[in-house]
Amino acid sequence: MDLQQYLTEAAAVEREAVAAFDAAPDAAALEAARIAFLGDRQGRVKALQESLKAIAKEDKPAAGKRFNEVRTRLESVHSARRSSLDHVTSAAVADLTLPARRQWRGAKHPVTLVIEEIEGIFRELGFTIALGPDAETEWYNFGALNFPPNHPALDAHDTLYLEGEGLLRTHTSPVQVRTLQTYAPPIRVLIPGYAYRRDFFDASHAPAFMQIEGLCVDEGISFVDLKSTLNLFAERFFGAARTRFRPSFFPFTEPSAEMDVQCGICGGGGCPACKGTGWIEILGSGMVHPSVLEAAGVDSERYTGWAFGMGPARIAISRYGIPDIRILYDSDVRFLEQIAE
Numbered sequence: 001m002d003l004q005q006y007l008t009e010a011a012a013v014e015r016e017a018v019a020a021f022d023a024a025p026d027a028a029a030l031e032a033a034r035i036a037f038l039g040d041r042q043g044r045v046k047a048l049q050e051s052l053k054a055i056a057k058e059d060k061p062a063a064g065k066r067f068n069e070v071r072t073r074l075e076s077v078h079s080a081r082r083s084s085l086d087h088v089t090s091a092a093v094a095d096l097t098l099p100a101r102r103q104w105r106g107a108k109h110p111v112t113l114v115i116e117e118i119e120g121i122f123r124e125l126g127f128t129i130a131l132g133p134d135a136e137t138e139w140y141n142f143g144a145l146n147f148p149p150n151h152p153a154l155d156a157h158d159t160l161y162l163e164g165e166g167l168l169r170t171h172t173s174p175v176q177v178r179t180l181q182t183y184a185p186p187i188r189v190l191i192p193g194y195a196y197r198r199d200f201f202d203a204s205h206a207p208a209f210m211q212i213e214g215l216c217v218d219e220g221i222s223f224v225d226l227k228s229t230l231n232l233f234a235e236r237f238f239g240a241a242r243t244r245f246r247p248s249f250f251p252f253t254e255p256s257a258e259m260d261v262q263c264g265i266c267g268g269g270g271c272p273a274c275k276g277t278g279w280i281e282i283l284g285s286g287m288v289h290p291s292v293l294e295a296a297g298v299d300s301e302r303y304t305g306w307a308f309g310m311g312p313a314r315i316a317i318s319r320y321g322i323p324d325i326r327i328l329y330d331s332d333v334r335f336l337e338q339i340a341e
């Protein structure tokens with residue numbers, strides 16, 4: 001074979017291969033064309049390589065150069081065609097008319113939703129948020145709040161004692177004292193946070209649970225302010241709900257009252273959610289005891305105030321009709337998804 005024939009043959013292989021690759025309608029046809037031209041055993045490019053041996057010595061460089069050009073070009077045409085076929089294939093498989101799949105990005109916990117809504121209502125009334133430590137001293141948790149040593153009220157507040165003087169706070173009320181020590185009246189704060197008690201973990205109790213405390217202290221504050229503010233809150237949060245105040249006892253408030261809201265599920269007729277009473281207890285409240293003001297260094301002759309403490313988990317349970325408080329602690333996405341906004 002002389003050089004001229006070789007170059008003609010090389011040009012033919014190149015032309016036919018490019019045409020075959022470009023015309024291949026799918027991956028299988030392209031693969032057949034690849035074997036025919038670039039195949040290791042009987043491919044036409046391989047044959048072209050073999051015929052180099054028959055070229056005269058002085059023509060070899062020119063023939064070899066042309067051979068390399070053809071092989072390189074065909075490899076790149078082949079791979080370009082393969083990637084364009086891949087693209088077509090995946091576009092054909094994907095049904096572009098299907099609605100996009102919604103991504104689950106997580107959502108706020110029901111108790112967080114309740115807390116944020118409560119905060120929003122009180123924020124409009126001029127309350128700000130205050131926080132305090134979960135590990136407290138006995139003085140803040142009990143002493144400053146007018147719990148006499150060995151008083152029976154302590155029974156309801158059994159907790160974990162830490163080494164030294166500390167304990168896990170049994171309510172958010174110690175933050176009342178910390179706030180009164182830090183800021184001068186007028187004070188209006190909302191205090192969300194965890195509280196801890198030695199309770200069994202059952203359908204309506206948890207040993208660690210959220211509370212929201214409210215505190216309002218100024219000159220001339222009376223029980224009228226307490227009632228009207230809490231009634232306004234109930235109206236905003238529960239809709240046009242009826243409330244009732246029942247006398248109660250807390251060492252740090254006097255007088256003290258529990259507030260009930262008419263059960264939104266049965267409308268007051270009695271159902272399992274309200275244990276047949278028609279009412280749901282949502283918070284404890286009262287006028288801040290003068291000893292608490294004095295313990296925090298506030299003049300109790302000049303200032304008066306009211307406070308409340310509520311359990312947002314209890315409220316979430318009645319709002320969302322959740323049968324067992326422990327569900328709130330399970331972090332089961334299937335449950336959280338149902339309440340997520």
Ligand code: PHE
Nearest residue numbers: 171173284285286307308309
């Ligand atoms: N700290 C009380 C409790 O945990 C609730 C409360 C707060 C009552 C403020 C009155 C005033 O039970």
